[in-house]
Amino acid sequence: MLTCTVTVAALLLAAAVSADSHDFTHHASLKDDDYFIHWKFDDTSITFNVTARTTGYVALGFSPSGGMKGADIIIGWVKDGKVTIEDRHATGKQQPILDTKQDVEILGGSEDGTFTTLLFKRKRQTCDDQDFEITESTMRLIWAYRDGDPDTASGPQYHSSNRGVKSVYLLEPFRQEQQQPLPADAYSIDLLNDKVHIPNDTDTTYWCTGFLLPKFNGTHHMIRVDPIVQAGHEAVVHHIIIYGCPAGFNRSDLHMTGGVCRSENMPEDFNNCEHLLYAWAIGGESQSFPDHVGLPFGGQDDPRFVMVETHYDNPGLRSDYVDSSGMRMWLIPRRRQYDAGVLMSGMQTNPLWFLVPPHYDDYYTWGQCSAQTMAKALAQQPDGINVFAVNLHTHLAGTGVWLRHIRNGVELPYIAYDDNYDFNFQELRFLKNEVKVLPSDDLVSYCRYKTSSRSTVTKAGLGTKDEMCLTFAFYYPRVPGWSFCLGYPKQEDLVKISTGLSYTTLYDGFVLNITAPAKHAGIGRLDSVFGDVDWTNATVRQKYQEIARNAIHAEYYGRDEYTVGAYVDVKTPYTLPNTCQSPRTTVVTYSGQGRARLAVTFQALVVLIFSVAAGLV
CATH class of the missing domain: 2.60.40.1210 (Cellobiose dehydrogenase, cytochrome domain)
Structure with missing residues (x-):
């Protein structure tokens, strides 16, 4: 009526x-x-x-x-x-x-x-x-x-x-700490770019600048971060990440002018600044940590040097952008109850393994941090960790991101999710209730993409038109030396969508040396192989999604530390509560045939990963 x-x-x-x-x-x-x-x-x-x-x-x-x-x-x-x-x-x-x-x-x-x-x-x-x-x-x-x-x-x-x-x-969630004034003894440290002339020969630039922090008297805690985006550059500054550098960092490499990240002009030591401290993205505002948590500086294992990575997005290739944006860290000269850490998890951002095919309304991929890996990473933290905030991240093709949490094959409520993801709005999400993650749990960063308007394969990469699948989980107590857990599938599994290939396997099939046909010849050239696949065929698209879903994964969680074949098997997927009578849509789930183990030597594979990331392969 x-x-x-x-x-x-x-x-x-x-x-x-x-x-x-x-x-x-x-x-x-x-x-x-x-x-x-x-x-x-x-x-x-x-x-x-x-x-x-x-x-x-x-x-x-x-x-x-x-x-x-x-x-x-x-x-x-x-x-x-x-x-x-x-x-x-x-x-x-x-x-x-x-x-x-x-x-x-x-x-x-x-x-x-x-x-x-x-x-x-x-x-x-x-x-x-x-x-x-x-x-x-x-x-x-x-x-x-x-x-x-x-x-x-x-x-x-x-x-x-x-x-x-x-x-x-x-x-x-409403958080009282966001409304409270800063403590009387709080002080700030500004990490600002110095009049960076944003390049106009590319639409995407990652700019890295190093900073020497002051000498701390004991442990100080960072309790709040303010983004400082230069007026008029709100659409240009897409994200800013603060990385901690190791103790042996070369001070002569520190310079306020900075340089393009992962280029020949960037100081070599910057490649070792991989301890994620904080990540801000477009749409995000100032954020205060919970009252019992702070990010530590001044301890024996804490960084004295930091590298700030700024992602500039310049689709109009304008030549008049000169930027001094950055971050303001607020610290107190004392320690709160817990030290915080940040865990970056998801798919390894590398086109050797991570490609998004065209013509999909919904294509799913994920990076897993299995219970096998968690048990190793949390060996000194048997009570587990408490997640209190999450940042979800893909690029333009992304339409949904989930940080999934599995315990003994049963999926628990999502730690964080966004089923209506917007690349231009990536605010850090503080949780209503902290989530306990145990060493026996699985974490899965799960991403959905829409490529129905694209005719070519989208590679993993740093550019806005490339793709990523990452989640950043803020947690406590901090696990020293653990800041990432990134997965990738076997190339030998992924090429099952193609026919007529000749190749030899490297690293037990995680990398292929393609020998024929000649146009695809080379190490790991999946983008070339996938260029010949008929992605307009719905049957082919469905088949490849199944291939990708059932591929064996490796998990990279330390500079030389891996878990291989730890295949997360979700026996009971989680679904959001439905208060209506009709069924609701949830994320596509995957299941495995148990957990496989492979014996692989990964030292050379580490070199290959970093070589591809640096554009050397």
Whole structure:
């Protein structure tokens, strides 16, 4: 049954309109000082206070892709002392259609001659096909406003240029430490690039700069990090990572001008700066660590030198970008209860093993850190670790990322996930509840890609148009010397999608030396081999996904430390709770035929990995 538009008297609800009076925990500006929102949520519902510079209608929508098509849109206005709020949906670039079922509860509204404010509430899951479920994934908020109240008969008219889209993490847990002032003894260290002339001969540049830290008197804890992005460069500075360098770092290599990472001009010692300390990405804001955790500096095993890696994205190849962005670390001259660490896990970013085929609506890949590896890495930490925050990372083709957690074959709730991933919004996600990870657990970084508009294979790599599959888990207590766990499959398994190849195997099939046909000849040239595969054939695509899913993996978790063939077998996959009657979609899962073990000598393979990463092969 069609539910008519609901109106309430604004005067009766005027007291409810104030954002302050409702104890809103989150806020965002969608257009400078012209459109902003406050919100709060509980386990079942979410409440919004929306204000825009207009005396007409205000629209706020939830979109799967940032456009009108498929969006769930709420439109409201105040006319003659009455508040009207409508629940609508869009099928394209046209007037949104009134929903059959109205799922918005009006709480109030006002108009003061300059601004219109709407206060409303809705369930996070309405079980209405015309509504968008609000989850822990990235939500693309589309917004619009227009002067002049809508005509009752014709409905809201076109908003012209008063529109936009912004990605927001609506269900970010409220954390008291984010609201607290810094301690009186806190001090800052700035790690800033020094007038970097961003190259204009490539759209992607990774710039590395080294910094000597001050001499600490005892252990100091980093408790907060502020991104410092130069004004006007918000779309250019894509991510910044701080790496710790080993104790034997050559001080003469430190220079504020820096250089292109992994190039001949970069100091050789920078290649050893691989201890991940902190990662920030576009869309992220200042973040404070939990009150009982800090990142240590000043100890015997802590870095005195750091390398800052800045990813610049310059698709227009502009030559006038000169950048001094960086990070500000806030420290206290004392130790909190626990030292924090960061674990980077996922797929080894290397085109020898990691390629994303074209023409897929959904292609899945993953890097695993199996129980065998975890037991070795956590040998000195038998009680396990506690994860308190996660950053999820792919490039442009990525549409979903999960950090999965398996215990004795049973998958536990995702540690973190984003089923609506946005490359341009990669905020560090602090968890509502810390997650205990045991030495006997498996961790899987699981990524989904959409390549239906691509006609060629996408390689793993650092460029924006290349791909990655990584998660960064912030945890405590820190495990000294452990900052990554990266996986990759056997090439000999992956080439089963092709026919007519002649090759010899290296490292028990993890690398192939292709001898024929001649056009594919060479070490590990999967990109060339895959160029001949008919990826437009749906049967071929399905077959390759199965091949990739069942390939034997190796896991690289230390400079010379590997686990081989530790095949994660998920007997009972996790599914998100479903409060509706109809089944819901979850991630594609994989299963194995038990755990295989291989005996492989990896010293030479280590050299090969770093050679490919440096562009030497």
